[in-house]
Amino acid sequence: MTAITLDGVKTASDIKAELRGRIAALRANGVVPGLATLLVGNDPGSETYVAGKHRDCAEVGIESLRIDLPGSATSADVRSAINDLNNSREVTGYIIQLPLPVGHNENAMLELIDPSKDADGLHPTNLGRLVLGIEGELRSPLPCTPAGIVELLRRYDVPILGKNVVVVGRGLTVGRPLGLLFTRKGLDATVTLTHSRTVDLAGEVRRADIVVAAVGVPHLVQADWIKPGAAVLDVGITRVHDEITGKGRLIGDVHPDVAAVAGHLSPNPRGVGPMTRAMLLSNVVKAAEQSLLA
Numbered sequence: 355m356t357a358i359t360l361d362g363v364k365t366a367s368d369i370k371a372e373l374r375g376r377i378a379a380l381r382a383n384g385v386v387p388g389l390a391t392l393l394v395g396n397d398p399g400s401e402t403y404v405a406g407k408h409r410d411c412a413e414v415g416i417e418s419l420r421i422d423l424p425g426s427a428t429s430a431d432v433r434s435a436i437n438d439l440n441n442s443r444e445v446t447g448y449i450i451q452l453p454l455p456v457g458h459n460e461n462a463m464l465e466l467i468d469p470s471k472d473a474d475g476l477h478p479t480n481l482g483r484l485v486l487g488i489e490g491e492l493r494s495p496l497p498c499t500p501a502g503i504v505e506l507l508r509r510y511d512v513p514i515l516g517k518n519v520v521v522v523g524r525g526l527t528v529g530r531p532l533g534l535l536f537t538r539k540g541l542d543a544t545v546t547l548t549h550s551r552t553v554d555l556a557g558e559v560r561r562a563d564i565v566v567a568a569v570g571v572p573h574l575v576q577a578d579w580i581k582p583g584a585a586v587l588d589v590g591i592t593r594v595h596d597e598i599t600g601k602g603r604l605i606g607d608v609h610p611d612v613a614a615v616a617g618h619l620s621p622n623p624r625g626v627g628p629m630t631r632a633m634l635l636s637n638v639v640k641a642a643e644q645s646l647l648a
């Protein structure tokens with residue numbers, strides 16, 4: 355038996371097709387959605403992700419603006435760029451690409467984002483609304499990777515209600531908000547958030563119907579940790595230099611042998627990454643639609 359592939363590229367492409375129509379409707383109503391990215395320094399991973407986001411925007415009809423600051427930028431420079439983005443009429447949503455170079459206080463910068471332009475859902479106001487979790491009532495943006503994971507499971511009809519979800523990793527962009535999302539009314543999963551101090555990680559994962567690995571430890575999750583038939587989402591990415599090909603290569607958090615045990619498996623790359631980008635577009639479109647109602 356081999357796991358069904360949770361194809362993030364195909365699913366993201368379906369979502370983009372749906373968004374195209376909504377974007378055309380917004381434009382017909384005089385609202386032009388515009389996404390900006392703020393990148394500081396030249397981390398090679400970040401360069402790739404930011405380039406991907408601008409390509410996605412072009413594909414669906416969202417205007418996009420790229421602000422790149424040098425690695426030498428001061429925190430005052432970053433604050434000033436954030437201020438400009440908050441005040442820009444063309445920018446309806448934006449993200450600060452993380453991680454910022456050392457020396458910058460990420461949380462302090464995230465707090466400066468206008469919550470109504472927070473395309474990543476990482477401003478404390480929007481994270482707070484995720485905690486409040488009032489379904490459907492507050493149309494606040496959800497963090498893109500958690501939203502992408504849930505959307506991927508939904509579109510493959512993987513049951514979530516009442517299931518045991520084990521999340522490996524408690525980071526700001528994935529694990530922590532994902533725990534909040536899965537336990538919301540309407541999704542109703544039972545979540546175990548594990549981390550580097552978890553005593554028996556393998557034992558925790560063995561109880562899971564859904565496993566989300568988001569720590570960035572290559573091939574951490576082993577085949578004998580997986581309950582047969584479980585859904586496994588491989589989120590973590592480690593970039594390595596391949597000695598044989600001489601090129602860069604991505605290694606996920608899930609060992610390839612898991613495919614023989616799991617019921618569903620998201621590949622990495624081509625799994626959760628493209629879904630994250632699709633949810634970013636979706637947040638921009640939702641915020642623009644919101645501005646029409648306001």
Ligand SMILES: Nc1nc(=O)c2c([nH]1)NC[C@@H]1CN(c3ccc(C(=O)N[C@@H](CCC(=O)O)C(=O)O)cc3)C=[N+]21
Nearest residue numbers: 402403449450451452453474498623624625627628630
């Ligand atoms: N403010 C902020 N928001 C983020 O959402 C955010 C961030 N900072 N910092 C870094 C992480 C990582 N992340 C990814 C997005 C897309 C892919 C993606 O599309 N990956 C392709 C492969 C791309 C490649 O080849 O490198 C794939 O999985 O198929 C991966 C990772 C968003 N992040």
